[in-house]
Amino acid sequence: MNVEEIKKHALSEIGEADTPERLEVLHLKYLGRKGQLTQLLAEIPELPNFEDRKSAGIVINTAKEGIETALRFKDQELKNKEQEKLGKIKFDSTEPGKKFAVGSLHPLTQFRNFVRETFERLGFEEVYAPHIETDDYNFGLLNMPPDHPARDLWDTLYLTDRKLLRSHTSNIEVREMRKRKPPIKVMSFDRCFRFEALDPHHSHTFTQFDLLYIDKGVSIAHLKWLSDYFLKQVFGEETRTRFRPKYYPFVEPGVGVDALCPFCKGKGCRICGYAGWFEIAGAGMVHPEVLKNGGIDPKIYSGLAWGFGPDRMLMIKLGIDDIRLFYEGDLRFLKQF
Amino acid sequence: MLIPYAWLKEFVKLKASAEVVGEELSLATIGVEEVRREGGEAILNLEVTYNRGDLLSILGVARELAALYNLNLQKEEEEFKPPANTQNLVIKSDKDLCSLYTLVLIKGFSCQETPNEIKKRLRYTGMRPVNLLADITNYVMLEYGQPLHAFDAEKIKKRDPSMSIEVRNAKRGEVIKTLDGLTRILEPSDIVIADRKGPIAIGGVMGGKDTEVEVGTKEVLLEAAIFNPIAIRRTSRRLGLRSEASIRFEHYLSPENLLKALNRAIKLYHLHGSGEVGGFGQIGKTKTTPEPVNLDATKLNSLLGTEITITEARQHLTRLRFKVMSSTKGLIAWPPHFRGDIKHEEDLIEEVARLHGYDDLPATAPCTIATDTPENIFEYLRNNLSKLLAGMGFNEVKTYPFLTTEALVHKGSGGLLKLRNPVSSEAEYLKDSDLLNILNAARVNTPRCKEGRLFELEKVYPKEGEYFALTALLWGIAEPYRTLKGVLEALLTKTHLNCDFAPAKDNLLHPGRTAKIIVNNKNVGIIGEVHPHLAKSYSLTDTALFELNLESLAKYARRWGIFTLIPPYPEVYEDFSFFFPYGKQLGPLVQKIKTLNEVIRGVELADLFEREGKRSVTLRLTFQSSIRELSSKDLKPVRRKITGLIKKSGGELRG
Numbered sequence: 004m005n006v007e008e009i010k011k012h013a014l015s016e017i018g019e020a021d022t023p024e025r026l027e028v029l030h031l032k033y034l035g036r037k038g039q040l041t042q043l044l045a046e047i048p049e050l051p052n053f054e055d056r057k058s059a060g061i062v063i064n065t066a067k068e069g070i071e072t073a074l075r076f077k078d079q080e081l082k083n084k085e086q087e088k089l090g091k092i093k094f095d096s097t098e099p100g101k102k103f104a105v106g107s108l109h110p111l112t113q114f115r116n117f118v119r120e121t122f123e124r125l126g127f128e129e130v131y132a133p134h135i136e137t138d139d140y141n142f143g144l145l146n147m148p149p150d151h152p153a154r155d156l157w158d159t160l161y162l163t164d165r166k167l168l169r170s171h172t173s174n175i176e177v178r179e180m181r182k183r184k185p186p187i188k189v190m191s192f193d194r195c196f197r198f199e200a201l202d203p204h205h206s207h208t209f210t211q212f213d214l215l216y217i218d219k220g221v222s223i224a225h226l227k228w229l230s231d232y233f234l235k236q237v238f239g240e241e242t243r244t245r246f247r248p249k250y251y252p253f254v255e256p257g258v259g260v261d262a263l264c265p266f267c268k269g270k271g272c273r274i275c276g277y278a279g280w281f282e283i284a285g286a287g288m289v290h291p292e293v294l295k296n297g298g299i300d301p302k303i304y305s306g307l308a309w310g311f312g313p314d315r316m317l318m319i320k321l322g323i324d325d326i327r328l329f330y331e332g333d334l335r336f337l338k339q340f
Numbered sequence: 341m342l343i344p345y346a347w348l349k350e351f352v353k354l355k356a357s358a359e360v361v362g363e364e365l366s367l368a369t370i371g372v373e374e375v376r377r378e379g380g381e382a383i384l385n386l387e388v389t390y391n392r393g394d395l396l397s398i399l400g401v402a403r404e405l406a407a408l409y410n411l412n413l414q415k416e417e418e419e420f421k422p423p424a425n426t427q428n429l430v431i432k433s434d435k436d437l438c439s440l441y442t443l444v445l446i447k448g449f450s451c452q453e454t455p456n457e458i459k460k461r462l463r464y465t466g467m468r469p470v471n472l473l474a475d476i477t478n479y480v481m482l483e484y485g486q487p488l489h490a491f492d493a494e495k496i497k498k499r500d501p502s503m504s505i506e507v508r509n510a511k512r513g514e515v516i517k518t519l520d521g522l523t524r525i526l527e528p529s530d531i532v533i534a535d536r537k538g539p540i541a542i543g544g545v546m547g548g549k550d551t552e553v554e555v556g557t558k559e560v561l562l563e564a565a566i567f568n569p570i571a572i573r574r575t576s577r578r579l580g581l582r583s584e585a586s587i588r589f590e591h592y593l594s595p596e597n598l599l600k601a602l603n604r605a606i607k608l609y610h611l612h613g614s615g616e617v618g619g620f621g622q623i624g625k626t627k628t629t630p631e632p633v634n635l636d637a638t639k640l641n642s643l644l645g646t647e648i649t650i651t652e653a654r655q656h657l658t659r660l661r662f663k664v665m666s667s668t669k670g671l672i673a674w675p676p677h678f679r680g681d682i683k684h685e686e687d688l689i690e691e692v693a694r695l696h697g698y699d700d701l702p703a704t705a706p707c708t709i710a711t712d713t714p715e716n717i718f719e720y721l722r723n724n725l726s727k728l729l730a731g732m733g734f735n736e737v738k739t740y741p742f743l744t745t746e747a748l749v750h751k752g753s754g755g756l757l758k759l760r761n762p763v764s765s766e767a768e769y770l771k772d773s774d775l776l777n778i779l780n781a782a783r784v785n786t787p788r789c790k791e792g793r794l795f796e797l798e799k800v801y802p803k804e805g806e807y808f809a810l811t812a813l814l815w816g817i818a819e820p821y822r823t824l825k826g827v828l829e830a831l832l833t834k835t836h837l838n839c840d841f842a843p844a845k846d847n848l849l850h851p852g853r854t855a856k857i858i859v860n861n862k863n864v865g866i867i868g869e870v871h872p873h874l875a876k877s878y879s880l881t882d883t884a885l886f887e888l889n890l891e892s893l894a895k896y897a898r899r900w901g902i903f904t905l906i907p908p909y910p911e912v913y914e915d916f917s918f919f920f921p922y923g924k925q926l927g928p929l930v931q932k933i934k935t936l937n938e939v940i941r942g943v944e945l946a947d948l949f950e951r952e953g954k955r956s957v958t959l960r961l962t963f964q965s966s967i968r969e970l971s972s973k974d975l976k977p978v979r980r981k982i983t984g985l986i987k988k989s990g991g992e993l994r995g
Contacts, residue, residue: 106793108727126710150570151390160762187711188711194798207740221706227645227703245367248370248693252391258698291685330740332738332778332781334735337735
């Protein structure tokens with residue numbers, strides 16, 4: 004077959020090709036390593052004289068270029084057709100996706116992670132203390148000997164005379180003091196329990212967070228900074244907080260922390276009970292007697308304790324109106340987090 | 341404590357509104373629950389705490405406000421001194437029961453009505469007017485914070501003409517009919533006021549019916565005392581009698597204040613009822629001896645983070661009626677008689693801070709050296725396993741730590757920890773496992789969800805000791821046991837532990853489809869299908885659950901596994917299909933194959949079905965050598981060993 008015939012044949016076959024795969028076959032057939040034109044090109048050096056070699060070269064290369072162009076055009080044409088076809092399929096890209104089950108972490112767990120991360124950045128370490136606690140760690144060693152009237156602040160659930168369900172996470176305090184040496188920087192985010200009937204705002208089971216920091220020269224100014232640092236992360240940079248005196252037997256001076264109501268900005272609304280402020284945290288400088296009970300010399304060291312109720316804080320932050328939602332397992336609630 | 345604002349203003353000339361004064365108190369002294377208006381009268385509701393018993397009185401709050409606003413206190417009474425030649429009343433008392441006991445005999449009462457103003461104020465503060473003689477004791481108590489009790493002296497004389505009054509412990513079995521008409525059986529820990537015939541009052545808690553004052557009473561024996569607060573607290577709790585008086589007796593009371601209150605009451609008796617003092621008796625300490633407290637200027641500022649001068653501190657304390665003297669390091673302060681709460685330097689620092697202004701204290705970032713904090717594998721597991729489960733479609737729930745009465749029907753209460761004072765029978769027994777609680781949470785959702793997946797990570801409280809359990813439950817899903825086991829195995833790969841399963845029994849789980857979870861030869865949990873009867877009673881079907889002791893698991897779990905190089909030679913896959921009778925365990929066989937030869941890189945269950953009662957199993961094995969490409973010939977000996985194992989374990993190879 005001469006060059007012209009090969010070319011004609013090739014162009015006709017390319018013209019009929021209807022898939023990219025077929026084009027690939029044709030490319031190999033004519034231009035591949037063993038393709039027909041390639042073979043003719045390989046034969047050129049065998050031609051006896053220069054002029055013949057020259058003209059054969061020109062003819063074959065022209066044919067080669069022609070086939071290459073045809074392949075390219077055909078390839079483009081097929082691609083265009085394909086594109087046109089893809090664009091014409093019946094499909095609605097706004098149909099909802101196929102359901103893929105994803106679960107959720109409980110809002111209190113997510114809040115716990117947030118709180119932990121916030122204070123871990125400052126070097127506080129998560130600790131735990133028993134839920135079933137002795138009267139000593141829950142009360143006695145926190146400057147509340149038996150029959151101390153301040154115990155009335157906590158309606159406590161008892162198992163026996165000496166064993167109770169801890170009524171606050173402050174039972175970590177003397178435990179950690181006895182385990183460690185200052186500087187002590189620990190925190191606990193865990194459950195506690197009180198004698199409370201269930202209603203939208205009360206629960207016998209709830210969560211508390213406690214921060215304990217003991218070192219030389221720890222002051223209320225540090226407490227204030229830590230309190231502001233945290234509350235701004237929860238309620239936003241513009242959050243206003245204030246300190247006022249508050250009595251807890253295990254701190255002195257004692258502090259109540261208020262946050263300006265994020266809803267009414269202090270004007271007074273239904274959510275803050277028209278007070279303009281939320282009492283959001285309790286704190287103070289660890290009482291010298293408590294430091295002594297923990298084996299720490301109050302003449303050398305001082306400490307701060309700061310705590311809040313995550314259930315309530317989350318309720319305020321998110322506008323949740325019933326604390327029982329946290330503990331009932333309703334997926335309509337849980338899946339929102 | 342309810343404080344009518346107009347009454348307060350009699351003691352201190354406040355100019356601001358009740359609301360503003362309330363705000364000031366709450367920022368400098370004590371919580372103010374609300375300021376409400378009743379019939380044109382503003383009433384402050386104070387949340388008085390144990391340390392500030394002095395604020396359980398109009399005068400006490402007035403003293404505090406006088407300090408806050410730097411005003412003078414008006415019309416505080418002098419301490420009572422009996423007129424000369426007053427008849428001496430004989431009293432016996434014990435200083436451990438009662439640090440000060442005084443009785444004043446007041447004679448010649450003419451029957452009169454309680455003035456309306458007094459009645460009104462009693463009502464504003466939540467008390468019920470009774471008769472002039474009782475009302476004045478209550479009125480003075482509200483004003484001065486010192487409870488008083490009026491006995492009808494003539495009634496006592498009838499019982500015991502000698503009027504020998506004694507403060508003593510009750511005798512076992514002693515009985516008294518109290519003012520509320522109930523007969524009370526007394527305990528030796530109770531304090532009684534008694535004459536020779538027996539108790540006439542439960543000291544500090546309630547008077548006796550027998551000696552009650554009424555309209556027409558001519559002679560009164562007026563009692564003012566400071567009882568042992570712990571004894572009062574115990575008695576009032578035991579009898580369920582907490583009164584305005586007993587609450588005040590639980591707090592610190594000062595003898596100086598008692599004598600002022602007594603003077604006030606006597607004056608009012610005279611003014612409104614024409615009563616005259618006719619006798620007086622007193623036993624105990626009439627003066628407070630305050631302990632001086634040192635305030636070190638350095639300590640003051642290091643605890644507050646401030647630069648407050650001793651001069652400023654001195655001014656604040658003086659306004660609060662402390663007596664102050666300079667010392668080399670700062671000052672020495674003697675608290676006023678009405679403050680029983682000042683014992684430590686830190687107490688003084690709080691006083692200074694309050695008057696300086698808590699809200700004006702600076703905020704300073706703490707600056708400490710780093711502390712050595714070892715990695716906590718429990719925290720690692722807690723966070724990561726929770727996130728993994730959530731990723732696998734499980735929703736985390738939090739349930740109460742108690743078993744409901746319904747749960748107890750299924751489980752029985754034997755072996756459970758029990759509360760002595762439960763809130764209700766639904767919260768009396770502590771859960772020793774989460775199973776029934778998580779079933780209950782699942783049921784909440786059954787009206788809407790035919791299937792679901794839940795987990796909880798919380799403490800459970802078996803008798804042997806509380807621990808954090810990780811419990812996961814799924815329902816409404818085919819092959820629940822195998823599905824959940826797959827979840828569990830996936831979780832456990834992240835702990836880099838080898839775990840085994842062995843058939844187990846649990847009353848609440850399916851008797852056939854239950855296994856214990858074993859790690860390092862230790863039982864760390866249980867997995868099983870929930871017993872169909874139990875599932876049904878919780879409106880669930882196809883339900884499986886596992887419970888892991890996360891604290892045990894944390895003892896063995898590792899954050900990092902062992903890395904194996906990926907060989908450059910291709911993997912070869914081969915299936916082994918065989919019948920495997922029920923009654924034989926597939927788990928151990930798979931484990932054995934896995935460790936048979938180092939070219940076996942993986943064993944997976946590719947297919948499992950049951951036909952004509954026979955279990956058909958297909959295991960897909962991955963072979964790979966780390967030194968060369970494997971040929972079919974290379975695998976021949978391994979293959980023979982595998983088929984041998986299968987047969988030995990009771991399997992029957994399929995064609």
